[in-house]
Amino acid sequence: MFTGPSTPTGNEQRVLTCAQLGHAPLRELLARYDLELVTVAAGEPIPGTWFGEPEAGVIANRIYVRPDTPIHSALHESGHYICMSPERRDGLHTDAGGGYDEENGVCYLQILLADELAGMGRARMWSDMDDWGYTYRLGSARRWFEEDAADARRWLLDEGLIDAHDAPTWRLRTSPD
Template identity: 50%
Template sequence: MLVLADIDEPAVRRLLAGHAINFERVADGQPIPGSFWGEPEAGLIGETVYARGDTPVHSLLHEACHLIVMPVERRVRVHTNATDSIAEEDATCYLQIVLADALPGIGRDRLMADMDEWGYTFRLGSTRAWFAEDADDARAWLQSRNLVGDNLQPSP
Protein backbone atom coordinates (compact mmCIF):
# COMPACT_ATOMS: atom_id res chain seq x y z
CA MET A 1 0.00 0.00 0.00
CA LEU A 2 1.41 3.37 -1.00
CA VAL A 3 1.99 5.80 1.84
CA LEU A 4 2.81 9.49 1.81
CA ALA A 5 6.54 8.83 2.35
CA ASP A 6 6.59 6.83 -0.92
CA ILE A 7 5.31 9.60 -3.19
CA ASP A 8 6.06 13.13 -4.38
CA GLU A 9 4.82 15.24 -1.46
CA PRO A 10 5.16 18.56 -3.34
CA ALA A 11 2.78 17.14 -5.99
CA VAL A 12 0.26 16.41 -3.23
CA ARG A 13 0.61 19.95 -1.92
CA ARG A 14 0.07 21.42 -5.40
CA LEU A 15 -2.95 19.21 -6.05
CA LEU A 16 -4.64 20.13 -2.78
CA ALA A 17 -3.74 23.82 -3.05
CA GLY A 18 -5.44 23.84 -6.45
CA HIS A 19 -8.65 22.96 -4.61
CA ALA A 20 -8.11 25.53 -1.81
CA ILE A 21 -7.20 22.80 0.68
CA ASN A 22 -4.34 23.09 3.15
CA PHE A 23 -2.04 20.16 3.80
CA GLU A 24 -0.23 19.69 7.09
CA ARG A 25 2.49 17.04 7.38
CA VAL A 26 2.48 15.54 10.86
CA ALA A 27 5.82 14.41 12.30
CA ASP A 28 6.37 10.67 12.39
CA GLY A 29 5.12 9.15 15.63
CA GLN A 30 2.91 12.12 16.46
CA PRO A 31 -0.89 11.92 16.68
CA ILE A 32 -2.82 12.81 13.52
CA PRO A 33 -5.39 15.50 14.30
CA GLY A 34 -8.92 14.84 13.07
CA SER A 35 -8.37 11.19 12.08
CA PHE A 36 -11.77 9.47 11.90
CA TRP A 37 -10.39 5.92 11.55
CA GLY A 38 -7.40 6.43 13.83
CA GLU A 39 -3.75 6.49 12.98
CA PRO A 40 -2.15 6.25 10.50
CA GLU A 41 -5.25 7.39 8.59
CA ALA A 42 -5.45 11.02 7.45
CA GLY A 43 -7.41 13.55 9.43
CA LEU A 44 -9.24 16.74 8.67
CA ILE A 45 -10.11 19.82 10.60
CA GLY A 46 -11.54 22.84 8.83
CA GLU A 47 -9.87 23.29 5.46
CA THR A 48 -6.78 21.28 6.41
CA VAL A 49 -5.89 17.63 5.77
CA TYR A 50 -3.36 16.08 8.15
CA ALA A 51 -1.13 13.11 7.33
CA ARG A 52 2.12 11.46 8.40
CA GLY A 53 4.67 9.63 6.29
CA ASP A 54 2.93 6.33 7.08
CA THR A 55 -0.52 7.60 6.06
CA PRO A 56 -1.91 5.66 3.10
CA VAL A 57 -2.26 7.79 -0.03
CA HIS A 58 -5.85 6.63 -0.53
CA SER A 59 -6.69 7.94 2.95
CA LEU A 60 -5.09 11.31 2.31
CA LEU A 61 -6.96 11.65 -1.00
CA HIS A 62 -10.22 10.47 0.54
CA GLU A 63 -10.19 13.08 3.29
CA ALA A 64 -9.11 15.80 0.84
CA CYS A 65 -11.95 14.84 -1.50
CA HIS A 66 -14.44 15.12 1.36
CA LEU A 67 -13.39 18.75 1.63
CA ILE A 68 -13.50 19.28 -2.14
CA VAL A 69 -17.06 17.99 -2.47
CA MET A 70 -18.55 19.77 0.51
CA PRO A 71 -19.85 23.33 0.37
CA VAL A 72 -17.31 25.91 1.49
CA GLU A 73 -19.47 26.98 4.42
CA ARG A 74 -19.28 23.43 5.82
CA ARG A 75 -15.54 23.13 5.23
CA VAL A 76 -14.66 25.67 7.87
CA ARG A 77 -16.71 23.83 10.52
CA VAL A 78 -15.80 20.22 9.74
CA HIS A 79 -13.84 18.27 12.34
CA THR A 80 -12.97 14.59 11.92
CA ASN A 81 -16.28 13.30 10.49
CA ALA A 82 -16.98 14.76 7.05
CA THR A 83 -19.74 12.51 5.77
CA ASP A 84 -23.00 14.30 5.06
CA SER A 85 -24.78 11.71 2.92
CA ILE A 86 -24.33 8.50 0.96
CA ALA A 87 -24.26 10.55 -2.24
CA GLU A 88 -21.46 12.73 -0.91
CA GLU A 89 -19.50 9.69 0.29
CA ASP A 90 -19.82 8.05 -3.12
CA ALA A 91 -18.73 11.26 -4.84
CA THR A 92 -15.73 11.41 -2.51
CA CYS A 93 -14.70 7.86 -3.41
CA TYR A 94 -15.12 8.57 -7.11
CA LEU A 95 -13.15 11.81 -7.01
CA GLN A 96 -10.25 10.30 -5.08
CA ILE A 97 -9.86 7.75 -7.88
CA VAL A 98 -9.90 10.47 -10.54
CA LEU A 99 -7.44 12.68 -8.64
CA ALA A 100 -5.00 9.79 -8.25
CA ASP A 101 -4.19 10.24 -11.94
CA ALA A 102 -2.82 13.71 -11.13
CA LEU A 103 -0.17 12.34 -8.79
CA PRO A 104 3.04 10.97 -10.35
CA GLY A 105 3.53 7.24 -9.83
CA ILE A 106 0.04 6.60 -8.48
CA GLY A 107 -2.86 6.65 -10.93
CA ARG A 108 -6.33 5.24 -10.54
CA ASP A 109 -5.39 1.57 -11.00
CA ARG A 110 -2.93 1.60 -8.10
CA LEU A 111 -5.27 3.64 -5.91
CA MET A 112 -8.21 1.27 -6.52
CA ALA A 113 -6.01 -1.72 -5.61
CA ASP A 114 -5.01 0.02 -2.37
CA MET A 115 -8.64 0.86 -1.62
CA ASP A 116 -9.53 -2.82 -2.00
CA GLU A 117 -6.60 -3.87 0.18
CA TRP A 118 -7.67 -1.40 2.89
CA GLY A 119 -11.20 -2.77 2.90
CA TYR A 120 -13.45 -0.39 1.00
CA THR A 121 -16.61 -2.32 0.20
CA PHE A 122 -18.78 -1.93 -2.87
CA ARG A 123 -21.78 -3.95 -4.04
CA LEU A 124 -19.95 -5.35 -7.05
CA GLY A 125 -17.09 -6.66 -4.93
CA SER A 126 -14.24 -4.34 -5.92
CA THR A 127 -13.46 -0.68 -6.31
CA ARG A 128 -12.68 -1.20 -10.01
CA ALA A 129 -16.06 -2.85 -10.69
CA TRP A 130 -17.90 -0.11 -8.79
CA PHE A 131 -16.03 2.66 -10.62
CA ALA A 132 -16.62 1.11 -14.06
CA GLU A 133 -20.14 -0.26 -13.64
CA ASP A 134 -21.97 1.21 -10.66
CA ALA A 135 -20.78 4.78 -10.09
CA ASP A 136 -22.98 6.69 -12.54
CA ASP A 137 -24.72 8.46 -9.68
CA ALA A 138 -21.42 9.56 -8.12
CA ARG A 139 -20.12 10.81 -11.47
CA ALA A 140 -23.38 12.68 -12.13
CA TRP A 141 -23.27 14.22 -8.65
CA LEU A 142 -19.73 15.49 -9.30
CA GLN A 143 -20.60 16.73 -12.80
CA SER A 144 -23.64 18.61 -11.52
CA ARG A 145 -21.31 20.55 -9.22
CA ASN A 146 -18.66 21.05 -11.91
CA LEU A 147 -16.11 19.00 -9.97
CA VAL A 148 -15.39 16.70 -12.92
CA GLY A 149 -16.00 17.35 -16.57
CA ASP A 150 -17.56 15.12 -19.19
CA ASN A 151 -14.09 13.73 -19.83
CA LEU A 152 -14.01 12.57 -16.16
CA GLN A 153 -11.07 14.81 -15.40
CA PRO A 154 -11.17 17.18 -12.46
CA SER A 155 -12.51 20.58 -13.38
CA PRO A 156 -9.94 23.39 -13.05
Protein backbone atom coordinates in the same frame (compact mmCIF):
# COMPACT_ATOMS: atom_id res chain seq x y z
CA MET B 1 -22.14 1.68 -4.16
CA PHE B 2 -19.52 2.28 -1.48
CA THR B 3 -20.40 0.69 1.82
CA GLY B 4 -17.53 1.92 3.96
CA PRO B 5 -14.38 0.44 5.42
CA SER B 6 -14.50 -3.21 6.34
CA THR B 7 -12.27 -5.23 8.58
CA PRO B 8 -8.56 -5.12 7.76
CA THR B 9 -7.59 -7.35 4.84
CA GLY B 10 -4.01 -8.05 5.85
CA ASN B 11 -2.78 -6.21 2.76
CA GLU B 12 -2.64 -2.76 4.36
CA GLN B 13 1.17 -2.58 4.18
CA ARG B 14 1.06 -2.80 0.38
CA VAL B 15 -0.70 0.55 -0.09
CA LEU B 16 1.21 3.61 -1.30
CA THR B 17 2.03 5.98 1.56
CA CYS B 18 2.87 9.66 1.73
CA ALA B 19 6.51 8.81 2.44
CA GLN B 20 6.72 6.61 -0.65
CA LEU B 21 5.08 9.14 -2.98
CA GLY B 22 6.66 12.18 -1.38
CA HIS B 23 4.80 15.16 0.02
CA ALA B 24 5.52 17.63 -2.79
CA PRO B 25 3.22 16.12 -5.46
CA LEU B 26 0.35 15.78 -3.00
CA ARG B 27 0.93 19.30 -1.67
CA GLU B 28 0.83 20.73 -5.21
CA LEU B 29 -2.35 18.85 -6.08
CA LEU B 30 -4.19 19.91 -2.92
CA ALA B 31 -3.10 23.53 -3.31
CA ARG B 32 -5.24 23.68 -6.46
CA TYR B 33 -8.21 23.44 -4.07
CA ASP B 34 -6.72 25.83 -1.50
CA LEU B 35 -6.09 22.85 0.75
CA GLU B 36 -2.96 22.86 2.90
CA LEU B 37 -1.06 19.63 3.44
CA VAL B 38 0.27 19.48 7.00
CA THR B 39 2.87 16.82 7.72
CA VAL B 40 3.04 15.24 11.15
CA ALA B 41 6.18 13.49 12.39
CA ALA B 42 6.29 9.70 12.37
CA GLY B 43 4.63 8.26 15.46
CA GLU B 44 2.92 11.53 16.41
CA PRO B 45 -0.88 11.75 16.70
CA ILE B 46 -2.67 12.88 13.54
CA PRO B 47 -5.03 15.78 14.29
CA GLY B 48 -8.51 15.47 12.83
CA THR B 49 -8.38 11.78 11.93
CA TRP B 50 -11.84 10.17 11.90
CA PHE B 51 -10.83 6.54 11.36
CA GLY B 52 -7.69 6.65 13.53
CA GLU B 53 -4.04 6.60 12.66
CA PRO B 54 -2.46 6.31 10.17
CA GLU B 55 -5.55 7.69 8.37
CA ALA B 56 -5.42 11.33 7.26
CA GLY B 57 -7.06 14.03 9.35
CA VAL B 58 -8.99 17.08 8.25
CA ILE B 59 -9.56 20.34 10.09
CA ALA B 60 -10.81 23.34 8.13
CA ASN B 61 -8.78 23.46 4.91
CA ARG B 62 -5.86 21.44 6.30
CA ILE B 63 -5.19 17.77 5.54
CA TYR B 64 -2.94 16.15 8.13
CA VAL B 65 -0.71 13.22 7.17
CA ARG B 66 2.21 11.25 8.56
CA PRO B 67 4.79 9.37 6.52
CA ASP B 68 2.73 6.17 6.98
CA THR B 69 -0.58 7.77 5.92
CA PRO B 70 -1.91 6.09 2.78
CA ILE B 71 -2.33 8.34 -0.25
CA HIS B 72 -5.86 6.99 -0.70
CA SER B 73 -6.73 8.33 2.75
CA ALA B 74 -5.29 11.78 2.06
CA LEU B 75 -7.24 11.98 -1.20
CA HIS B 76 -10.42 10.67 0.45
CA GLU B 77 -10.39 13.32 3.19
CA SER B 78 -9.51 15.96 0.59
CA GLY B 79 -12.43 14.74 -1.49
CA HIS B 80 -14.75 15.31 1.43
CA TYR B 81 -13.55 18.91 1.73
CA ILE B 82 -14.05 19.44 -2.01
CA CYS B 83 -17.48 17.78 -2.11
CA MET B 84 -19.11 19.19 1.01
CA SER B 85 -21.35 22.22 1.15
CA PRO B 86 -19.78 25.58 2.04
CA GLU B 87 -21.70 25.62 5.34
CA ARG B 88 -20.21 22.30 6.45
CA ARG B 89 -16.79 23.26 5.11
CA ASP B 90 -16.80 26.37 7.33
CA GLY B 91 -17.06 24.26 10.50
CA LEU B 92 -15.08 21.22 9.38
CA HIS B 93 -13.24 19.40 12.14
CA THR B 94 -12.56 15.65 11.93
CA ASP B 95 -16.04 14.39 10.95
CA ALA B 96 -16.72 15.26 7.33
CA GLY B 97 -20.25 13.88 7.52
CA GLY B 98 -22.22 13.95 4.29
CA GLY B 99 -24.79 11.68 2.76
CA TYR B 100 -24.78 8.73 0.42
CA ASP B 101 -24.39 10.74 -2.80
CA GLU B 102 -21.54 12.79 -1.42
CA GLU B 103 -19.67 9.74 -0.10
CA ASN B 104 -19.89 8.02 -3.45
CA GLY B 105 -18.80 11.24 -5.15
CA VAL B 106 -15.80 11.43 -2.83
CA CYS B 107 -14.74 7.88 -3.73
CA TYR B 108 -15.12 8.56 -7.45
CA LEU B 109 -13.22 11.85 -7.18
CA GLN B 110 -10.34 10.33 -5.21
CA ILE B 111 -9.85 7.86 -8.06
CA LEU B 112 -9.78 10.70 -10.60
CA LEU B 113 -7.38 12.71 -8.43
CA ALA B 114 -5.06 9.70 -8.26
CA ASP B 115 -4.54 10.10 -12.01
CA GLU B 116 -3.09 13.55 -11.28
CA LEU B 117 -0.30 12.07 -9.13
CA ALA B 118 2.70 10.58 -10.91
CA GLY B 119 3.37 7.24 -9.27
CA MET B 120 -0.26 6.69 -8.27
CA GLY B 121 -2.92 6.63 -10.99
CA ARG B 122 -6.34 5.04 -10.87
CA ALA B 123 -5.16 1.42 -11.18
CA ARG B 124 -3.00 1.79 -8.08
CA MET B 125 -5.82 3.63 -6.30
CA TRP B 126 -8.26 0.80 -7.06
CA SER B 127 -5.77 -1.75 -5.75
CA ASP B 128 -5.00 0.28 -2.62
CA MET B 129 -8.69 0.84 -1.87
CA ASP B 130 -9.32 -2.90 -2.14
CA ASP B 131 -6.26 -3.78 -0.06
CA TRP B 132 -7.25 -1.30 2.65
CA GLY B 133 -10.75 -2.72 2.93
CA TYR B 134 -13.07 -0.36 1.07
CA THR B 135 -16.09 -2.46 0.18
CA TYR B 136 -18.35 -2.25 -2.85
CA ARG B 137 -21.30 -4.37 -3.81
CA LEU B 138 -19.54 -5.54 -6.99
CA GLY B 139 -16.53 -6.67 -4.97
CA SER B 140 -13.84 -4.21 -6.04
CA ALA B 141 -13.21 -0.51 -6.42
CA ARG B 142 -12.45 -0.95 -10.11
CA ARG B 143 -15.69 -2.79 -10.88
CA TRP B 144 -17.65 -0.19 -8.90
CA PHE B 145 -15.97 2.67 -10.78
CA GLU B 146 -16.38 1.12 -14.21
CA GLU B 147 -19.77 -0.58 -13.82
CA ASP B 148 -21.74 0.87 -10.93
CA ALA B 149 -20.71 4.48 -10.30
CA ALA B 150 -22.86 6.37 -12.81
CA ASP B 151 -24.73 8.02 -9.92
CA ALA B 152 -21.47 9.21 -8.34
CA ARG B 153 -20.22 10.58 -11.65
CA ARG B 154 -23.55 12.34 -12.29
CA TRP B 155 -23.46 13.92 -8.82
CA LEU B 156 -19.93 15.27 -9.42
CA LEU B 157 -20.97 16.60 -12.83
CA ASP B 158 -24.10 18.24 -11.39
CA GLU B 159 -22.02 19.87 -8.64
CA GLY B 160 -19.48 21.17 -11.19
CA LEU B 161 -16.61 19.22 -9.64
CA ILE B 162 -15.68 17.30 -12.79
CA ASP B 163 -16.25 17.98 -16.47
CA ALA B 164 -17.82 15.75 -19.13
CA HIS B 165 -14.43 14.06 -19.68
CA ASP B 166 -14.06 13.15 -15.96
CA ALA B 167 -11.38 15.79 -15.45
CA PRO B 168 -11.40 17.65 -12.13
CA THR B 169 -12.53 21.25 -12.51
CA TRP B 170 -10.43 22.34 -9.51
CA ARG B 171 -13.50 23.95 -7.93
CA LEU B 172 -15.13 23.37 -4.57
CA ARG B 173 -18.80 22.52 -4.23
CA THR B 174 -20.88 25.67 -3.84
CA SER B 175 -24.42 24.28 -3.42
CA PRO B 176 -25.99 23.88 0.04
CA ASP B 177 -26.86 20.51 1.54
